[in-house]
Amino acid sequence: MDRADGQKDSRQDGRARKLSPNKAKDEGAINTIFGGPTTGKSNRERTQEIREAMEARRDLDVNSIEPDPKRLKEGWDPIVFTEADTHGLDVRPNDALVISARIGYREVHRILIDNGSSADILSAEVYDQLRLDRKDLQPFPTPLRGFGGVEVRSLGTVKLPVKIGKAPCQKTVLLNFVVVDTENWPYNALLGRPFLNKAKAVTATYALMMKFPTEYGVGVVKGSQEMARRANLSVYKDREVHQVYTVTAQQKAGEPEEQAEVPKDFELDPREEPEDRKDEPTQEVALDPEDQSRTVKVGASLNVHVKTQLVKLLRDYKDVFAWNHKDMLGVDPKVISHHLSINPEFRPVVQKRRLFNPERSVAIKKEVEKLLSAGSIREVKYPEWVANVVLVKKKNKQWRMCVDFTDLNKACPKDSFPLPRIDQLVDATAGHELLSFMDAYSGYNQIRMNKADKEKTSFTTDQGLYCYKVMPFGLKNAGATYQRLVNRIFARQIGKNMEVYVDDMLTKSTTAEKHTEDLKETFDVLRKYQMKLNPSKCVFGVLSGRFLGFQVHQRGIEVNPEKIKALEGMASPKTLKDVQRLTGCLASLNRFIAKTTDKCAPFFKAIKKGKGLEWSTECEEAFQKLKEYLGRAPILSKPVVGETLYLYLSVTEVATSSVLIRLEEGIQKPVYYTSKALLAAETRYSPAEKIALALIISARKLRPYFQAHTIEVYTDCLLKLILQKPEVSGRLTKWAVELSEYDIRCTPKAAIKGQAVSDFIAEFTEPDTEVRRAMEDEQTTKFQWKLHVDGSSNTHGSGQE
Template sequence: MELHEQSHRLNVIIGGSPPCNESVRSVKEFRRKAITAKRWPATPKTSPQITFSAEDTVGIHMPHNDSLLIDIGISDCTVTKVLIDTGSSVDLIFKSTLVKMGVSLNEMKPSVRTLTGFNGSSETMLGTIRLRVYAEGVARNVKFSVIDVRAPYNAILGTPWLHSMKAIPSTYHQCIKFPGNDGRIITLRGDQAAARDLLVVDVKHQKATSHVNTVAKPIQKIYPLRDEILEIVIDDTDKAKTVHIGAYLPDEMKDKLISFLKDNVSTFAWSTADMKGIDHTITTHELNVDPTFKPIRQKRRKLGPDRSKAVNEEVERLLGAGSITEVKYPEWLANPVVKKKNGKWRVCVDFTDLNKACPKDSFPLPHIDRLVESTSGNELLTFMDAFSGYNQIMMHPDDREKTAFITDRGIYCYKVMPFGLKNAGATYQRLVNRMFADRLGVTMEVYIDDMLVKSPKAADHIDHLKDCFLILNEYGMKLNPAKCTFGVTSGEFLGYIVTQRGIEANPKQISAILDIPSPKNSREVQRLTGRIAALNRFISRSTDKCLPFYDLLRGNKKFIWDERCEEAFDQLKRYLTTPPVLAKPDKGDTLYLYIAVSNAAVSSVLVKEDRGEQRPIFYISQRMTDAETRYSTLEKMAFAVRTSARKLRPYFQSHSIVVLTNFPLRTIMQNANHSGRLSKWAIELSEYDVTFQNRPAAKSQVLADFLIELTPELEQDLKLPSDDWILHVDGSSSIKGSGVGVHLQSPTGELLRQSFRLGFKASNNEAEYEAQIAGLRLARAVQAKRIHAYCDSQLVANQFSGDYDAKNERMDAYLKVVQDLTREFESFKLTRIPRGENVCADALAALGSSPADQVKRTIPIQHIDKPSITLSHDADEHVAAIDAPTAMDTSESIDQPDDSPPDWRIPFIRYLSNGEVPENKWEARRLKAKCANYVLIDGRLHRWTSAKVLLTCLNTEEAALAMAETHEGGAGNHSGGRSLALKVKKDGFYLPTMIADCDNYARRCDKCQRHASDIHCPTELLQTSTAPYPFMRWAMDLVGPMPSSRQRKYILIMTDYFTKWVEAKALVNITDKEVQNFVWKNIIFHLRRLSWLFGTMGDSLEHINAQKSTKQRPSRSHQQDDHRGN
């Protein structure tokens, strides 16, 4: 058999089908049995002894290190150069060997398992096949693993065949011994000469290989499984008319497909003569040149002999096909020629100047990612390409001469749509969308001239092809048989490999990276990053992997390819040897998002659950800007989610997304008080169905890069929210008054700010204690458990810690009140800080101590009328602090009584507490957007105002009580509805319908109706009414009699109120007829605008307006005694 050139040698092979079940549990159990057999060995069965002696080396050249190659019978053939490999756990046979043996590949059972070599490189199996192997009369049924690689051997027999034969090989003695059927030991000699032949070829191959001055680990190229195709003749009269079909189709379907293709041989174009083109009544290509652009005639360019010959040949071909025609005196003129990739010349006219004058056609092209995903997962596919697709569409007759180009033979213009025009792709896509409107997305996918027929069930594929060809024949579109493949399970489409398993990276794009050497300048690095960008969807955390390359291109620094770059380059190549197979999400699937954050980039992967395994759908990665790198760690993680939502918007819109993270992202995204950007991101994400869950164990090796969400440096900087409430207090005392400021922050970042005005004289120390007491009461009201308080008063802090004695009677009383309040909390700690670190509380205290008329009521100021202590000189003990007024019951009840209206807070509380949303998609989206301004504190719903003031949300009953207390309570003044709503809001309460409810409450108040002032005045000041637009309102007046001129004594004048435009006419007599004619002729017919007419001529005006209303539209006339209104 023919000896193939050696590409690599697998010294140890692991994989195939193990001698147990293929589950991980079974393999582990199989391993434990080996350990058990070693510890407690069983008595072996007796067998013939096999020995080797010096006699076995007779006829062998010594010394040697040759491999053991034997000749053996496989099926009906004698196969030479079969390697005996004790390091292989599978028996291998190569596809080329089976073809030479004449074994049908239909007998092979497909398999997607991989074989792994000693260095970690792997090969994908085509399948397995059982063949009869004969060795010196001893036969065994051997299960071979079939692979399609070039190798110097025809087959490899590993431990499965050796163990089944109970054979002992010896490479030193160049033989293998095993017991025969009768128990005698049989010796099978190796072929040392064949081994030396392989050595000669290997040495020659190494000599021909260029030397390198570096040593690197080999990068194994791995290609995805591709369908084999067969070339068949579809026209018995012309054997050259062939197409390609899948090689593994069942015989019945193959016959049907061939018969179908023979019946539709006219759909293919074998030359330009067979291409008739699309009827011009269906579509033509129009340039729509902007007339403001001056036509440009390019100067003729000099071409070399080879280029000139290629242009003349192409012109001759196009003239024969009728695609071009000669033209004289063209306004636009261009030059041809670019070089094709395969070394041939291809004529393509330089339409750069013409394209600048053509506006862009905004007809949308399909999204490539969506097309590729909809193509994968089908049992059978057919790939088709139109024959010179653009040239099948005719140019509009008015635009043909604009496509003129100059050659040695003359000036020609295109009659068909040429390549290179600006909107050619949009014109072609518009045509195919029209042709296959009922098939797109169902049985077909089309991207410009690339067409694909897909069938989820293989049995329906012929019918789908018939529908497609019926449309092609109807419109007269021809296919290129050289680029069509029918009835395959996988193939290349739009740069991807689509299979039934999913989407695979294009091996050509992978080879483009694996084959290039290390870059030597910035241009080669740019070429490398461009190739990486084409595979970004398949590369996990691509920005982190390629960060050294991107750093080389930043700034104008000197190019230095260091070890860090080389290591990243090698790591990238090894990753690309085993690229992941991306899955396709199905309708209704819940998708999962893993995120990872480093110092320079954020990355994520979208996965789906498939039979207990998590399969990736899309990898994304983005480098952070300088400002984004300064985000806090939790903000960076939220930024990763927001970036994923933008880049994967179609998936987020169509599926429920679960973000898997072990960090409290849900808390900070639902409580956006930390920063404005978090609030914006929360509102943006509220559009989608996004939930957050803790991470489970990863169920796929392709998620290995996302096992660690944060780098160690970021994890050290991460500050998770604690359970402590942070309390800042301060007191202020001055001649104008005393005030108290309280700043309370929840563990999740919500802020409560209150300012109090003391209604009594207080010293600085007393104001500080009052602040501490007010802060503790506020913390108790929100049911805080653990408090860490900060104040800038040295006296209060040291007296509380016991460092200072409270000798003053009032200070001692205040101290005991504070101590009594702190006992109500699980934990309390008081720390003194400098005044500069207590700015917020200090400002709130200063606000409370300011005069009332100087304060803008942005933050409500409450009053403390009496001191928090009461002194009694007759008692030994001080009286405890006076409790604050009892607040209303804040307990929440989710279950409403049947006779009470539904509580508007329930959906907010359910979403903020456990993420529960309404079933309706749009209601859920609206709820998430609204919840960005709400927060749940110990089961109580609060709402943030624009000034970041926290308001307690009330239900209907609580709101009615709050309105009653504010409107007619002890401090009420029976204010109006809007004023009442503002007062309730300043008291710290919120209801969505607060303004309307307060207005209705004030209107129903009996005392307000009885005693309110009855002031009869207009709602606003009277003002002159003006015309809103020109020629709407006119003023008319009559002047005369005056000295006659040609018997005319009177002047009729009309003035527009808006523009002051004047129309006048001299009259002999004043009659209704004259006035009507003047108005119709000079105003209505001339200006075509008249809505209002004012003047002193009542009868004439009424007559004019009556005629106007019957002829045109209703109009209103107003008489005005004072005609000088203009």
């Protein structure tokens, strides 16, 4: 019998064995045997609960059961299990329902679903891997009682969110876990009746499935037979379990040990570990039967039906890929071409030819020959503008040849064509079930240069003078031209099933079954305009991937693992440039860090102007704490259209900060963190002005969210009074007018129901009484009057001296 699952009383089991098999008469009923931990209540309270249950049953007329309309929720679909739910299972009556779910911010495997347990249990090992401090555990003196009344003492309790299901049919519930430290327990966690009741989940052990109602329909979680049987096997093979998880006596004695395979599903999701984060596994698929080297990557976790459809589509559209420069046909100049708008006040510049060592000269020669054979460049005579080439080392240690268009770029005014906001593109990508990441093959080179401007792109090498026939990398407005192209040709898809930032393209689908159809629409456009993809940089049909510097997936947005790895491997700064490099790395992670400016305040003090680097103990502690924080950086959630978002504000002596959150099944999920250092003048603002400043800075930084959603500001300060009566100072009047375009509501602080929000200590550091006193003084000052009279008047008469 599996442990911690509501075990049976051995005395009742003994009585059952004594019954004669010949006894056929009715001798009463055997009631349900309850197990698991006690609830911490007294015996008197439990007796009262039993009495209330019996009274409720007597009051119920079983012949006319009517549902209570107050307890029904709209949108509930009927939960039904059919024979189809068992397809693909090796059905056996003793397989437990073992699932994977997200606990806290980690994906946890080997979770036992136990209808007989009156508690939700978490192993101490998983608790430690969640990077939670055992000091935060709440005391729980009542022991867990198992089979035969055996007691197990707990370490305490902790509240953690648990997410089950796949988007959009997902559900998150907040559970009070009992943390236990037991040896050889085969499960990482156990979800009992408290979880099932909160999630309103129904289980079918025959189908190894659990279903539950959500706002978008019935959610489904399938059990893993492999995990269940691994767990069952480990119960009866203690010796093997010890070899996997502990140091055996043989190892201590130096004797050879038997190699035991570590169950791959015991550990938490390895993608969450910063030192071992890897991209989603993929597999190579050959597109051309006659040339097996022409392959593309597809997600390894796709089900057979979706994968078959996807591979067939990729082979049907193999012509949208380019395997070398000769395969690029280029976009028709009638669609778009790149024009140079040169200011006539600038005179043409011919740069002096640079000399290169033999290794670089050979690399330049090879690159020129490749571009000539591809038709991307041609020889030119008597050009007015001539630039030098520059070589840059790539990650694979090969050379990349670029052209130094510095002088030409100075003569060209900046094209003001807007590029998409990266934050909005990333938000729009998260939350989809399947994604395909695509990269154009030498994307800029697929656009032709305007005939009159070709010779202005001339460059010099040892082989001669050449000019570009296609748009080269390095031109000032090349990105704007490319964005114009993709905005035009993908106009019907952008925002619906596709996102594009210059030459980074992504096709997204809300369901796996629809992904092939969405990709076909993308490929039709690519084929129509003769745009080619780079197969080595494309990945199709994956659950997650890197897009514009972020890790996006169905659950939300994460920090790019490469950035975390670079920061964790960074040594303590020793020079001013090292500190500047550190602050530059953190700038790209601001969205994920609560109160960034406060955490980095010691770094800014260390690089004050006029002083050398003063790396103090305070700086080192802040540096190490920042590394630790980023190791468990939160997953940012994607807002749903039309929902209300909530804002916590924080003001310290040096900065204002905020966190925008959304509620998902009662759990607070972070959407965006902001932080800004206070200027010298701003540090002298009154408390009322500081809290208003925190709101105005957040509104400016998070303008798209403020425009699209109702924002509820959680604060105990008199912010509403400040905004409604801004006559106190001119800047408050200006801010009130600026904020009037948004739907902002102020409410008292609510209970914090999310770890990421509790990390952000969203409280005004000035005492609340001081804020109120300052506001009262400002309001009182406004109503003081001075009376000036020329004479006097009283009950005895009037007059004037």
